[in-house]
Amino acid sequence: MDDVQRRLTPLLVRVRPNLVLIGAMSICFRGAIETAKYIREFLGDDVCIVLGGRHATETIYRDDENRVRHHLASPLRLIADGKVSSCFDIVLSGDGEHFIAEIGCVVASLEARGFSPRQAKFSLGHLTTTPGHWIAGTIMDDQVHTVCSSGMPLDYNGMPSPAEMFGITTSFDVFGGAPTAHVFSDIGRGCIYDCIFCSERISVVGPPRQFKISPHRLCGQLAAARRVVKADYGENFPVSAFIEDSTLLGWNSALVAQFEKVFDPLENPVRLGGQATIDQIVNNPALARRLGRMGLEYLFIGVETPRPELVGGLHKNIATKKGSWMERGDKAVEILSEAGIKVGVSLLFGMGEGAAERQQLFSALESWRKTGSLITISMNWAVQHPLRNTVQGNEYTYLDWAVSPGPMLSLLRNFGESSEIYPIAGGTSPDEASVKDILQATTEIMAMPPAHPMQKQEADHVPGRGGA
Structure with a gap:
């Protein structure tokens, strides 16, 4: 303090x-x-x-x-x-x-x-x-x-965009340092899935809101981002935006079709990033190609664990008949690569996995990195959230610091979310040896040269939440 x-x-x-x-x-x-x-x-x-x-x-x-x-x-x-x-x-x-x-x-x-x-x-x-x-x-x-409150619904269309209110001062390396706006279609407060460990789960945050007009809101926020960059940085300065929906327009064909009608990427060129799940991509690969033509060049996906059956509650693991989780991960990365979309991966440890599962995960990341598709890795250690009345396991008051001063504090600064004392039920707390092994493995993976050097984009900053 x-x-x-x-x-x-x-x-x-x-x-x-x-x-x-x-x-x-x-x-x-x-x-x-x-x-x-x-x-x-x-x-x-x-x-x-x-x-x-x-x-x-x-x-x-x-x-x-x-x-x-x-x-x-x-x-x-x-x-x-x-x-x-x-x-x-x-x-x-x-x-x-x-x-x-x-x-x-x-x-x-x-x-x-x-x-x-x-x-x-x-x-x-x-x-x-x-x-x-x-x-x-x-x-x-x-x-x-x-x-x-009496429950009067919010009018998202009448709200100013974050870019207009606060300006744009961030820039993600995945977009080559172009000013990066955080934009929202405001479909909902979280994710449509219900993974038991996640504070974005639908049973906690509620169902989607004003779903049908979300493409228009997104288009308006992208246009606002363009105006702000033009005013603050200059007429010809590049613009980028990370779309903060837990999954980009719900990865929904009808919503993407609406977005195509109202957003002109030639008139309003914006380098786009967003989030989706592995199975959404595998089940509807055509959307990757369509969104790629609209300016989507970066997608953030959550892998969490190579064996979802071990953690019991990876609700978004929906296409089990189309191969193992990691096989579908390979397919999703292939689909995105063919659409010209780079990949960022959110990893989640501490869910009861062992050394063998981690090595399986790192092997997949190595192969994705070699193809030139993987350009950034985000790491988290599973933390138990309050989750209202849906919690299944440990309950805490959260009155203590999540990480105490000492060696672990500097190590866990490399993780987006982590705690020594608030593990999920059935999970584990981070230990120094495991964290060092993870950091070494991910550092070595990102140091690997891609098979296609022209496609390489270095990225140290990780946009987006780990909820996808």
């Missing part, structure tokens, strides 16, 4: 915010608590601190009878039980797009009348018609109080 405080203090001095929004996944919950505590010590009652993000959404939820429930790790429950200090004034579960704007107006009104921004928590009951599906909670008289 010392480094965070050094970077945070000048911002607090210069801005002196009256509203701070903190988002956290579960393994970052301890960091969110410490950050909020420091801000509270620095600004006192002159700031309202709101916690949102995936951890709050997974731990505060409505059951099948529409009652508000709290997971063991609910921030509100932990505060009420005295296990966490009252560092958060409000905790928000669910859609926050409109809620944060409304709570900002409440804070501004309170300050204008000479009241503390922290008193915004008393106004939650007046915000129920704010669009979105959300639950907002606070602590009053040492008791948890929650308010639920």
Whole structure:
């Protein structure tokens, strides 16, 4: 936290915010608590601190009878039980797009009348018609109080794109360093599959939303990215975009056909990347060719394990009659290569696999690298998420740091998500020897020259989530 405080203090001095929004996944919950505590010590009652993000959404939820429930790790429950200090004034579960704007107006009104921004928590009951599906909670008289939205749906078409709101400051090496926008069709909050270990699973995040008009939203966000790059970087500067849908337009033929009608790659040239699953690609290879013609040149796929039957719950493993998981992985990479699309791979360890399974996985990666198709590898170590009421196995409060200081901290910085103390049920925690072996193997694979040097693209930055 010392480094965070050094970077945070000048911002607090210069801005002196009256509203701070903190988002956290579960393994970052301890960091969110410490950050909020420091801000509270620095600004006192002159700031309202709101916690949102995936951890709050997974731990505060409505059951099948529409009652508000709290997971063991609910921030509100932990505060009420005295296990966490009252560092958060409000905790928000669910859609926050409109809620944060409304709570900002409440804070501004309170300050204008000479009241503390922290008193915004008393106004939650007046915000129920704010669009979105959300639950907002606070602590009053040492008791948890929650308010639920009326459920007015979000109008995704009326929302500005992230590029227009925040600009484009990132660039992925897979796109040759071109400014890279994060764009969304907003089909849903996660994945259509239900893999038991994944916080993107449909039983946690809910079904797709406004599915039919998602190609139009995606087209609009790509056009916005183009305008922002043109304005900020120059007329002829290249543009790239990573499409953050858990699977690109659901890898759905009808949606891709709509996208072809509304998006002109010649008029709006954008280098595209996205995500899909192995079986989606194998079951509908024609979409790879069509999307390749639209500008898709990079696809991120999750492999997780060479033997899904050992982990029991790889729900996206749907085409079992078309060969083993790794055979279908070979086929998917072949299909993408023929369409001129490079491949990034998300690996997930700690699911109970052994040395033999890892070696099988590395052998496949070697072959993909040799063809010139594989240009980046992302690594994760399986972590147990709260998953609302669907968890099957270990339950944690997530109050401890996911990785303790020491040798493992520097090693696990190479992993997108990992924890020494929050393994999934039936899984394993990372150990130093295994992590070093994995790092050595993946480093050697990426150092291998492709069979076709002209196709080689080096990539150190890994876009996208590991959920595909």
